Each structure stands twice: as structure tokens, then as C-alpha cells.
Amino acid sequence: MNEPETIGFKIRELSLLIARYMEQTNEDGHIRGPQGFALGYLVHNRHKEIYQKDLEERLSIRKPTASNLVDRMIKNGFLTTAPSQKDKRLKRLIVTEKAIETTFEIEKQVEAIEKVLKQGISEEELAQFFATIQKLKQNIQI
Template structure:
């Protein structure tokens, strides 16, 4: 063992805890009520894809989360007033996830939050280091998905 912890899983866990704290702090600083980390990414995804209908399955795939997790995420975003579910025109069994006026009003702060967090994550890293990190992280994800 080198250093305090040399287990990849432990370091990833610590990184996620720190990232959640930073996102919470940045959301509070921007007065974006009740916005938690995954919500910011989900809202950004919905906004970027406002040219097409977004459903829960799309959020599951984009955030690499399971159906129950996505359902709870959307429930929280709906409770917090960021999204609403409307019945799909094509398939009445599905609900389209759309941004509310509150979310639209807060999108500049949410976009700024995401950019600030990304900036903090990449601070002091070269583009090559960022690409190496992404390559390694994707390989680790693939390892976990295949087993």
C-alpha cells in the first residue's frame, strides 16, 4: 500500500463525496434551491436536447443509472419544481420529461455551476492528463459493466 489509500474503489468513493459537497456549495452560492449533483447534469442534458422528446430511459442512459435511481431522480426534480412529466403523444405509457419555467429561469446558474465544477476538477491538469483520466475512467467503467 502506497500512501493512505491505494484502492481504486476507495479513491473513487472519496472523489464522489467531495464532488457532491462542491456541487452542493456551488448550488447554494447561486441560490439554486434544492439542486443536487445528478439533478444539474440531468437538467443540462434535457436542456441540450430540447429539440427532441426526453424520457426517463434517456436519462438512465445518459447518466449511467438504473431505472429506480432515475425514477427517484426525476421525482426529486419534479418535487423541487425543475421538471414536469407530460404524457407522450406517441406512446401514452411514457411520460416526456420537460423543464419547467423555474428550471428555464435557473439554467444560466445551473450551466455556470456545471462549468465552475468542471473548471475546479480540471484545475492544474493538462489536456493530455484530462484525456488520460477519461480513458482510464471509461476502461474502469467497462470493467465493472462486463463483470
């Protein structure tokens, strides 16, 4: 099998190109990658009790990865924790004002990148792309 023509290779290649583009166009040095995705989820759900296990599910990451992510976000001043009001054994994740401000900046950057990515692609092609990605995800989920 010709490796560059595999689905996994093409997805990885596209992911790396997007990351590289984001780094080159990121004038303000905002966070990127998993912290950015996690912040978006947490900020937009900040009125709910969110726990580390919610990040694991939402980002499709394992417990140790989520734990490291939460620790980095606390260290960077984006999160604090507090005991759950429902279950005192759990710590809920609480976003800081810094996290909210940073998330809105990241979202502006994401909108700009999405605009670049969608150039020359019709609505029908995009719909088919998303449908195909959904099928790929279903096929590989364990």
C-alpha cells in the same frame, strides 16, 4: 490490500471532495447531484421526446432511482409530464422555464469547478485521465 489505494476508494474520495466543494461554493442554493445532471440532459435535449428510461440510461441509474428523481423534479417545479405523441402509454418529460434558468446557473458553477479541478494539469494528462476513466467504465459495465 490497502483500501485507500484502491480505484473505487479514490474515485469515491474525489467525488465526495467535489460535492463538498460544490456545497461550499454554492451561494444561490442551486440543486446539485443527480437533479443537476438530469436537468442538464433534459434542457439540452428539450426539443426531443425524452422519457424516464432515457434518464436511466444517460445517468446509469436504476428504474426506482429514476422514478424518485423525476418525482422530486416535478415537485420542485422543474418538470411536467405529458403523454407521448409516439406512444400514449409513455409519459414524456418536459422541462419548465424554471429548469432552463436553473440549468444555466448550474452550468456556470460547473465551469468554475472544472477550472479549479484542472489547475496544474496538462492537456496530455487530462486526455490520459479521460481515456483511463473510459477503460474503467468499459471494464465494469455489466
